[in-house]
Amino acid sequence: MSRALDLGYATLDLDRVRRQGVPEVVYAPGKTPAEIDGIVTALLAHDNGPVLVTRLDAGPAAALTVDGGRYDAAARIMVWRPAPPRSTRVAVVTAGTADGPVAAEAAAVAAAIGLRVTEIRDVGVAGLHRITARAGELAASDVVIVIAGMEGALASVVAGLVACPVVAVPTSTGYGAALEGITALLAMLSSCANGITVVNIDSGYAAAMAAHRLAVAMERAGTNRAGS
Amino acid sequence: MSRALDLGYATLDLDRVRRQGVPEVVYAPGKTPAEIDGIVTALLAHDNGPVLVTRLDAGPAAALTVDGGRYDAAARIMVWRPAPPRSTRVAVVTAGTADGPVAAEAAAVAAAIGLRVTEIRDVGVAGLHRITARAGELAASDVVIVIAGMEGALASVVAGLVACPVVAVPTSTGYGAALEGITALLAMLSSCANGITVVNIDSGYAAAMAAHRLAVAMERAGTNRAGS
Amino acid sequence: MSRALDLGYATLDLDRVRRQGVPEVVYAPGKTPAEIDGIVTALLAHDNGPVLVTRLDAGPAAALTVDGGRYDAAARIMVWRPAPPRSTRVAVVTAGTADGPVAAEAAAVAAAIGLRVTEIRDVGVAGLHRITARAGELAASDVVIVIAGMEGALASVVAGLVACPVVAVPTSTGYGAALEGITALLAMLSSCANGITVVNIDSGYAAAMAAHRLAVAMERAGTNRAGS
Amino acid sequence: MSRALDLGYATLDLDRVRRQGVPEVVYAPGKTPAEIDGIVTALLAHDNGPVLVTRLDAGPAAALTVDGGRYDAAARIMVWRPAPPRSTRVAVVTAGTADGPVAAEAAAVAAAIGLRVTEIRDVGVAGLHRITARAGELAASDVVIVIAGMEGALASVVAGLVACPVVAVPTSTGYGAALEGITALLAMLSSCANGITVVNIDSGYAAAMAAHRLAVAMERAGTNRAGS
Amino acid sequence: MSRALDLGYATLDLDRVRRQGVPEVVYAPGKTPAEIDGIVTALLAHDNGPVLVTRLDAGPAAALTVDGGRYDAAARIMVWRPAPPRSTRVAVVTAGTADGPVAAEAAAVAAAIGLRVTEIRDVGVAGLHRITARAGELAASDVVIVIAGMEGALASVVAGLVACPVVAVPTSTGYGAALEGITALLAMLSSCANGITVVNIDSGYAAAMAAHRLAVAMERAGTNRAGS
Amino acid sequence: MSRALDLGYATLDLDRVRRQGVPEVVYAPGKTPAEIDGIVTALLAHDNGPVLVTRLDAGPAAALTVDGGRYDAAARIMVWRPAPPRSTRVAVVTAGTADGPVAAEAAAVAAAIGLRVTEIRDVGVAGLHRITARAGELAASDVVIVIAGMEGALASVVAGLVACPVVAVPTSTGYGAALEGITALLAMLSSCANGITVVNIDSGYAAAMAAHRLAVAMERAGTNRAGS
Amino acid sequence: MSRALDLGYATLDLDRVRRQGVPEVVYAPGKTPAEIDGIVTALLAHDNGPVLVTRLDAGPAAALTVDGGRYDAAARIMVWRPAPPRSTRVAVVTAGTADGPVAAEAAAVAAAIGLRVTEIRDVGVAGLHRITARAGELAASDVVIVIAGMEGALASVVAGLVACPVVAVPTSTGYGAALEGITALLAMLSSCANGITVVNIDSGYAAAMAAHRLAVAMERAGTNRAGS
Amino acid sequence: MSRALDLGYATLDLDRVRRQGVPEVVYAPGKTPAEIDGIVTALLAHDNGPVLVTRLDAGPAAALTVDGGRYDAAARIMVWRPAPPRSTRVAVVTAGTADGPVAAEAAAVAAAIGLRVTEIRDVGVAGLHRITARAGELAASDVVIVIAGMEGALASVVAGLVACPVVAVPTSTGYGAALEGITALLAMLSSCANGITVVNIDSGYAAAMAAHRLAVAMERAGTNRAGS
Secondary structure (H helix, E strand, C coil): CCCEEECCCCEEECCHHHHHCCCCCEECCCCCHHHHHHHHHHHHHHCCCCEEEECCCHHHHHHCCCCCCEEECCCCEEEECCCCCCCCEEEEEECCHHHHHHHHHHHHHHHHCCCEEEEECCCCHHHCHHHHCCHHHHHCCCEEEEEECCCCHHHHHHHHHCCCCEEEEECCCCCHHHHHHHHHHHHHHCCCCCCCEECCCCCHHHHHHHHHHHHHHHHHHHHHHHHC | CCCEEECCCCEEECCHHHHHCCCCCEECCCCCHHHHHHHHHHHHHHCCCCEEEECCCHHHHHHCCCCCCEEECCCCEEEECCCCCCCCEEEEEECCHHHHHHHHHHHHHHHHCCCEEEEECCCCHHHCHHHHCCHHHHHCCCEEEEEECCCCHHHHHHHHHCCCCEEEEECCCCCHHHHHHHHHHHHHHCCCCCCCEECCCCCHHHHHHHHHHHHHHHHHHHHHHHHC | CCCEEECCCCEEECCHHHHHCCCCCEECCCCCHHHHHHHHHHHHHHCCCCEEEECCCHHHHHHCCCCCCEEECCCCEEEECCCCCCCCEEEEEECCHHHHHHHHHHHHHHHHCCCEEEEECCCCHHHCHHHHCCHHHHHCCCEEEEEECCCCHHHHHHHHHCCCCEEEEECCCCCHHHHHHHHHHHHHHCCCCCCCEECCCCCHHHHHHHHHHHHHHHHHHHHHHHHC | CCCEEECCCCEEECCHHHHHCCCCCEECCCCCHHHHHHHHHHHHHHCCCCEEEECCCHHHHHHCCCCCCEEECCCCEEEECCCCCCCCEEEEEECCHHHHHHHHHHHHHHHHCCCEEEEECCCCHHHCHHHHCCHHHHHCCCEEEEEECCCCHHHHHHHHHCCCCEEEEECCCCCHHHHHHHHHHHHHHCCCCCCCEECCCCCHHHHHHHHHHHHHHHHHHHHHHHHC | CCCEEECCCCEEECCHHHHHCCCCCEECCCCCHHHHHHHHHHHHHHCCCCEEEECCCHHHHHHCCCCCCEEECCCCEEEECCCCCCCCEEEEEECCHHHHHHHHHHHHHHHHCCCEEEEECCCCHHHCHHHHCCHHHHHCCCEEEEEECCCCHHHHHHHHHCCCCEEEEECCCCCHHHHHHHHHHHHHHCCCCCCCEECCCCCHHHHHHHHHHHHHHHHHHHHHHHHC | CCCEEECCCCEEECCHHHHHCCCCCEECCCCCHHHHHHHHHHHHHHCCCCEEEECCCHHHHHHCCCCCCEEECCCCEEEECCCCCCCCEEEEEECCHHHHHHHHHHHHHHHHCCCEEEEECCCCHHHCHHHHCCHHHHHCCCEEEEEECCCCHHHHHHHHHCCCCEEEEECCCCCHHHHHHHHHHHHHHCCCCCCCEECCCCCHHHHHHHHHHHHHHHHHHHHHHHHC | CCCEEECCCCEEECCHHHHHCCCCCEECCCCCHHHHHHHHHHHHHHCCCCEEEECCCHHHHHHCCCCCCEEECCCCEEEECCCCCCCCEEEEEECCHHHHHHHHHHHHHHHHCCCEEEEECCCCHHHCHHHHCCHHHHHCCCEEEEEECCCCHHHHHHHHHCCCCEEEEECCCCCHHHHHHHHHHHHHHCCCCCCCEECCCCCHHHHHHHHHHHHHHHHHHHHHHHHC | CCCEEECCCCEEECCHHHHHCCCCCEECCCCCHHHHHHHHHHHHHHCCCCEEEECCCHHHHHHCCCCCCEEECCCCEEEECCCCCCCCEEEEEECCHHHHHHHHHHHHHHHHCCCEEEEECCCCHHHCHHHHCCHHHHHCCCEEEEEECCCCHHHHHHHHHCCCCEEEEECCCCCHHHHHHHHHHHHHHCCCCCCCEECCCCCHHHHHHHHHHHHHHHHHHHHHHHHC
């Protein structure tokens, strides 16, 4: 009953779908195109569900040979066999235009695993009316992913406006005292707003996977309550 | 339609229940017992829902005069008007005995706002069978709060075992290179496991409030799906 | 024409009023009551303008023997010969109740050097309507001192609302990732809002002195334009 | 009465002139030339006042297509519709030749928004007579921007010489223990001189905008006093 | 009886084999190919045992002229006169595919000095069954080298499974809060598992040399006990 | 076949002796005397081998009630049922007198688990002849534990003198730039000497447990070779 | 010909006077009064030259029993057998009154080893005329020890005024961004002035010993040139 | 009597030779070849003594047009009008071959200002006999410059061997925990050896200038004592 597949350069966890609802996601840096091809082929053959490669630059993406993948250059991800739509609604909100690539990753990963995504861009707190004008869209979401660099204040403001889960993604946008995202990371962790949770710097991916965990819990809740 | 109450030393946000489902929670450090009494009295009078004071040592707790509060010395919180039970189930897991006070805070805050709490203590990864033996309890939870200091590895291991949301709380347990919790914080943010989210060091409170946000989303999901 | 006075343990800069409009301010830590008495006596005798001792705890304050000083326990300052009122209006704004002592220092120093002070307390961004409700008071100020710990987001929000100078004071309020004020400091320096300036952690004093420099510039401007 | 314009990749704050006297300034990094063109076009069409793009390298600058802009290669900014001259006088002072690009940005932004700029270059404290010889120019200023890397000592020395506001800009000049500007930043925040305020590393832009806020306050003061 | 050889640009320690059982190992960065050739020639002529050059990129490797070396591109090392096999068995375990180059260095250095190497790759803790399935191979080792980046949790888990020495190598794999290996380093030093020892970030070399020291002790023990 | 014992406040790993040769060691901070008593009683009843409590101050030590323990005040440990002597020889070397408490912990833990300990104290590198005079004792050891604070240079020097494993323990001795042991930690990890391994700051305990792992490997080697 | 004396808790380097001109200096923290007595007795018996104990608080000082020592409470040192006066002149300069204790240590150690000391106190750069007025005294010195906390700018200014060696001592004076002396330390190391050297935070002792090394070199130079 | 020359991009301190014995040294980074030419021309025309440009890469060096300079590629400096030989003897000692470029800078600057230089290379502490074998050369020096990266232990060892001034230069040699020289810097500042002084990372230049200050003091001492 072996649920791990040893490829020599990688040991695939083929039990992941059973435990977590999605297969292993492939992180491209440090892997050759041939290794990525091998992993993707094995996941498509031995596993179910969407197959994703993240942090994949256009060059290596073009070198991949497995058929059927769809590359998203802004998000730097490639997807095979995307998941069918699910009911969980995710809002992806950015403070500035420069946070766009992280938002693209979050949105593309979320979409690939079946979540419903709304994007709200460039609504940083220096002009508060930009975010308060979007309160309706925020309220209609099951989870809000807030993506901000520099001082990361948008996460606190959004978390003060909504009751649902808020996942904050600090970005490396900014310079000097922004410390390549460390400042936004620390600020989000120190937020005066209740119950914000935080993922790694620039990790739109991690935020989308946190949203996936929420979707799992919500779907079980929906099933259980509907059925009880 | 002013929903803020100015007490001079504090400006209460009386709109919080409408926006987020719970009133403002009072953080005790830096406030005199008289100020805490004043805030609690106002929240009981002008607002609905549970009233909590956190990080409250036994000395100041004894100096409070508002009736009806219940003090939990291990968790260092006092609660008035606790919420009725809700359906969301929270597992609070610790790596070591020394993480106990943070777990106590998480559990007490979660209980005060109506969540169902299970505690699993001292199951750090140096003896893996301790945590794998509890897989059933973990699987029965809607959200798992993992509390660990030192290297914080338990969060990655637990997140690999369950599909639901995992909120990691780094603690200041340990010495030297543990850097008063910074190491566990950075490690949890860098986890190889998918979709972990992280809150501030030693903040059982923040984790419980993140669980509250999840409960809000799940209850809406349960309602909507049940009714659709 | 010596404008420095050597007391052995201190060398007083008696030229300070001529150059900057206020005498040397005495920082109490590391000085004995006798040394403080000596410095205050010399400043009262050889210099003009208000004489201030800052960061002065109640114990040492009681041990001072120079007549005529007025001690402010909340601000931990003692003042002799306060300046007459000037026209510059300063708003001192805090994010939370725990920031109160820093605000008290800022307000007391500002008042002692003649500035007009308005205090707005506990208007952190988790409940935005608290600060937007005070927009009128902010607009009536010549300079706004924003005092916040944790993630320090209030500085960005206030700076987005007003056109006048904003001096941000990070405080050591908070724990864990707040890093005793370093996080708020870095966040304020990285603010997405234009033209915020920042002073040292917990230094209500520095913010008040920055306001004093502004008052000097404004008074020269008023004089020059009125007279031209 | 919508005062925000959604361009998809950006949400422009068209209320900025009313609130702060200048329109949004465009930060180039992370934006394509087409996006910058779009934003500039919209600001010229829907807003008043100077339109600036900062941190704009020569390559992208050449790719812009909106007419009428003037590019300053040393300052790396492009300006459309510069503001008419105002009365506030800004001295921009550097410690060393290597601080020149930051000074250029400060001076160019200040000039574009109408301030009167004097530049004093390479007057670091290792040869004190270089800065004391310029005391007259400093005294004639309404605000002094001090730009220094390495140990940043010039800010303390200048602040000891003048009564007006001093905005310190740490630069990334230096190596090793200079920590790419962090050392100068911390040193300026810890200055023994009164009332220095500090902005982000290498941000000539932030210093100029702080001077703009001062100009707003001074102009109101001049108007009010002259008219009273 | 001089046991140091002065080459001008280097002073070779020719006493190293006597004291430690292996000659000096050449660290390539900062040395020209000609200097490396000179050192290798001298070591081959004046000393015994394997001669290794580490951190040697393919370009400089191709420029070397000393005969008889064997270059390992994955490990970036070149070896002359490898040691005969010894009895000590080393397991080299990695958490992820991206840790491969560090594992290659550890394995190649260990092999060059005569140790018996087993490699176990990509068995990170997010899928625990991958490492527990290899328990037999781990138990058959005299020392386990655990190589992991990100949060480095694999070291704690492995150390909980085996009784023999565990040498942990943090790697710079990961981004953001992984801090280029600092996080894994601190986490491994703070491990809740007993008696883990740690070497420098990305230093497969240091781990292999620690294994060499162990082999020396074991061989003495084997000799002494067998002979007693 | 449950090998974990749930005490409520702790979950004991009773499988530890089988896996690693020693039972769980009790870390006192954060545990009440009653909890320590409970854990020690359970370990004595359900497990074999030495039972140790570390970081135990004299006050709590006196409050313990389990018979038969022996308290070592210098090492701050209490031991029940010490192990019989084994053949592995450990040298514990300190750079200065102030490193004594860490050396005491290392020596006491090592002795309690049966290792043979030699102590060499106060032989820091500022007077090299102090350590070179002890070369014979070092050469007679199977493992050397080097304990040093400040710059930690002794570890590099000792590792250059011996062929056997060197475990370096940085201490918090020193002030200012010593950064409470961080400097010695980083220095030891960056050593120019081959194959040094490092444990956490001030952790004489961790070094002794690393020596225990070595003893296990050596004993297996002795057995195997003697028997083969 | 043993020149090291093993006291059990300490190994005295009795060769120090021959190599460096002064005996070992005893650092009190971490040593009992009995240990200090033992070391002092041995140094007085077996060695020549002044015997010093540094960082010695009044309590332990009173507990010492060796006759003939002279305790300096401000400097926290005790001295036996002070050295006769030598020709080297040391100026000890402080930026503020709070730097006094570090200056006291530097001056007392320097005097005990025979150097000629001049003290100049509280001449920080915020009032430049205070230090420029002392230029004559500085010029008459062979070495200047500059002691400053906060931003440490005085070191750069003094080094720009004199040609002789400047030893900078950062102090932990200040708060917040002063980082307990780290900021002054980094600033002094990054100084724009030529050839400043730096010692550890608050180490008046290290600066005095650096001056001693200079005195040795100067005396040799004086002897050699006078005799040649 | 103006002793500063304003070139627009630079303000030359022409009083430097009078105050410190050497003219301003030109730091190349951030200056164009034309600016360097202008500064060098002015220094040659208006000042006495050696003119140096440091950190000058070969490309810019070739672009300079002022006659008579001599470029040292290893040291990356160019020198015009070198000083005549003086009597002060400087030993420049490195721990490893990779520290060579810093040693080259130190030696070249020292030679250009007239000091007598001896170089001792690659004598790190892992093979102690390499440095102890050179004790005679060290003893014949007036000042020893010790250059080391990684853990920087060589500085402590050398300072224990000699009585004269020791200037330690940390280098950025190494990786991981070496933190680009920060570790060696902190270690040298925390040295257990007496009276070491430290300069900035990789600054062979600063060490040479510190040696220059020593030479000034020694020459005055020689003159004064010889003449008295």
